[in-house]
Amino acid sequence: MAELLIDEYVQDGWKYVDGTLHCDGLRLERLRKELNDRFGWAASPVFVYSQSTLIQNVRHYTNALESLGGLGVLSYSIKANYNPRIIATLREAGTTMATCVSGNELQLAIQMGFPADQTILNGTGKHRWEVELAVRGNSLLNIDSLFDAQLVITVSRSLSVKARVLLRINPNVEAGTHPYLTTAHAASKFGVDDTLVDKVLDELRGAKENIDVKGVHVHIGSAITRVEAYADLMIASTQTLNKIRGSGWSGANIINLGGGLAVEFSSPLPSGYKGSQEVGKGNAWTKGQKAETEKHKVTTPSPKELVGAVTPLLPDNVTLILEPGRSLVATAGVVVTEVLGVKCSGERTFVVVDAAMTEVIRPALYGAIHPITYLSLPTRTQESCVASIVGPVCESGDFLAHDYPLPGPPPMTGSALAVWTTGAYCASMASNFNLRPQAMEVMVRGPDSYEVIRRPQHLADIIRACL
Numbered sequence: 077m078a079e080l081l082i083d084e085y086v087q088d089g090w091k092y093v094d095g096t097l098h099c100d101g102l103r104l105e106r107l108r109k110e111l112n113d114r115f116g117w118a119a120s121p122v123f124v125y126s127q128s129t130l131i132q133n134v135r136h137y138t139n140a141l142e143s144l145g146g147l148g149v150l151s152y153s154i155k156a157n158y159n160p161r162i163i164a165t166l167r168e169a170g171t172t173m174a175t176c177v178s179g180n181e182l183q184l185a186i187q188m189g190f191p192a193d194q195t196i197l198n199g200t201g202k203h204r205w206e207v208e209l210a211v212r213g214n215s216l217l218n219i220d221s222l223f224d225a226q227l228v229i230t231v232s233r234s235l236s237v238k239a240r241v242l243l244r245i246n247p248n249v250e251a252g253t254h255p256y257l258t259t260a261h262a263a264s265k266f267g268v269d270d271t272l273v274d275k276v277l278d279e280l281r282g283a284k285e286n287i288d289v290k291g292v293h294v295h296i297g298s299a300i301t302r303v304e305a306y307a308d309l310m311i312a313s314t315q316t317l318n319k320i321r322g323s324g325w326s327g328a329n330i331i332n333l334g335g336g337l338a339v340e341f342s343s344p345l346p347s348g349y350k351g352s353q354e355v356g357k358g359n360a361w362t363k364g365q366k367a368e369t370e371k372h373k374v375t376t377p378s379p380k381e382l383v384g385a386v387t388p389l390l391p392d393n394v395t396l397i398l399e400p401g402r403s404l405v406a407t408a409g410v411v412v413t414e415v416l417g418v419k420c421s422g423e424r425t426f427v428v429v430d431a432a433m434t435e436v437i438r439p440a441l442y443g444a445i446h447p448i449t450y451l452s453l454p455t456r457t458q459e460s461c462v463a464s465i466v467g468p469v470c471e472s473g474d475f476l477a478h479d480y481p482l483p484g485p486p487p488m489t490g491s492a493l494a495v496w497t498t499g500a501y502c503a504s505m506a507s508n509f510n511l512r513p514q515a516m517e518v519m520v521r522g523p524d525s526y527e528v529i530r531r532p533q534h535l536a537d538i539i540r541a542c543l
C-alpha cells in the first residue's frame with residue numbers, strides 16, 4: 077500500500093486503518109455498502125456519528141467541572157444537534173441540563189428525560205405558549221429584554237406561579253470570531269444592554285412575588301478560541317449578580333457563561349492545513365484565506381482550560397453553568413458523500429458531490445471550513461489536485477470548500493468523501509431546498525454495531541404538510 081498522504085488520525089472515534097476511514101472501529105465503506113443495499117439512492121449523503129466521541133466530549137466537560145465540587149453544571153445546547161439519539165447519548169454520558177431556544181426544543185428535552193427544572197429556555201423572542209411551558213415546568217427562563225421581562229411577568233401572574241429567571245446580559249465583550257457567530261457586543265440583538273439592566277431589574281422587582289431572579293446568563297458567541305474572553309464574561313457576570321442581589325434577590329447564585337468553545341479541525345488535514353475553524357474570513361477558502369488561516373493558527377482551549385480560567389473568579393457558593401453545543405457534538409459527526417462527477421471550468425476543477433448546502437450550510441453562511449478527505453485514500457501518491465468541492469444545489473453559494481487540496485488525482489465518480497466536524501449545526505440546520513430530502517443519520521456504536529437514527533426522507537414526507 078502506498079504511503080498514506082494523511083497523518084494517522086487524532087481523535088479516538090475516527091481512524092484510517094489500511095487507508096480507509098473507520099468510525100468506532102466500523103469500516104465506513106462497509107457501512108456505505110450496507111446502507112446502499114437497504115436504502116438505495118437515499119443512503120447518500122449520510123451523517124455518521126461516533127458514539128465514543130460524543131461520550132468522550134461530555135467527559136472532557138464533566139471532568140473539568142468536577143473541580144467545582146457540585147457547583148459546576150453541564151447543559152447541552154440542543155440547537156447544535158437535536159437528534160433524540162444524540163441527546164440520549166449525551167445525557168447518559170453525564171449531561172444534566174438542557175438549554176433550549178424554542179418551545180419545541182423544550183418539549184423534546186423533557187421527553188428525553190431532562191427534568192423540566194433542569195432545562196433553560198433562552199431566546200430573543202418567545203411566544204406566550206413557550207413562556208407558559210417554561211413557567212409551568214419551573215424551567216430557568218432567560219430574560220432577554222424589557223418586553224421579554226414583561227411577558228414573563230404577565231404569564232407567571234396569570235398562572236399564579238413564581239418564575240425562575242436568569243438575566244441575559246450583553247456585556248459588550250469581543251469574541252474574536254465571525255460576525256455572525258458573535259452575540260455579546262453592542263450591535264448584537266441578544267441580551268439586555270448594559271445601560272438597560274437597571275430598568276429591567278426595576279420591572280422585575282415590581283413583580284417580585286412572581287419572579288425569582290436566580291442569576292445571570294451570558295453567551296459570547298461561537299467558535300471562541302480565547303479563554304480570556306470567558307474570564308471577562310465572568311467579571312461582567314459577577315457585577316450583574318451583585319446588582320441582582322442588591323435588588324432584593326439576595327439568594328441569586330447562578331452564573332451561566334453560555335457555550336461557544338471552538339473545536340479544532342478534527343480531521344487528518346493535508347499538511348499545512350491545520351488551523352482553527354471560522355478564523356478565515358469570507359465565503360471561500362481562497363489562497364488569501366489560507367494564508368489568513370495560517371496566520372491565525374491557534375490552539376483551541378479545552379474545557380479544562382476554560383474552567384481553569386474562570387474558577388478563580390467565580391464567587392463563593394455560586395453555581396457555574398456551561399452550555400456548549402458545538403464542542404460536544406461537532407467532532408462526533410462526519411458527512412459521507414458520494415462523488416457524482418468531476419468537471420473543469422476555466423482553471424477550476426469542480427468535484428461535484430451529492431452533499432450540499434442543504435446538509436452543510438456553514439461554509440456558505442459564515443465561511444466555515446470543514447476539512448474534507450477521501451473515505452478511502454488513493455494509492456497513487458505523486459499527483460494532487462486542488463478543487464472546488466460543490467453540491468448539486470441550484471445556488472452559487474452551494475459549496476463545501478473552494479481551492480481545496482486533495483491528495484492524489486481527482487476523485488473517481490462513485491467514490492466517497494468525508495466532510496469533517498459536521499456533528500454540530502449541520503443536520504439541525506438542514507433544509508429541503510430544491511426538494512432535497514433531509515439526509516439519513518447513523519450512530520456508530522462499535523465495529524459491528526450501528527443504528528439508523530434518522531430514516532431516509534421521501535417526497536411525500538416533505539410535502540405532506542403543504543397539502
Ligand SMILES: Cc1ncc(COP(=O)(O)O)c(C=O)c1O
Nearest residue numbers: 153295298335336337400401402
Ligand atoms: C445562548 C446560547 N448558549 C449556548 C449556545 C451554544 O453555543 P456553541 O454551540 O457554540 O457551544 C448558543 C449557540 O448559539 C447560544 O445561543
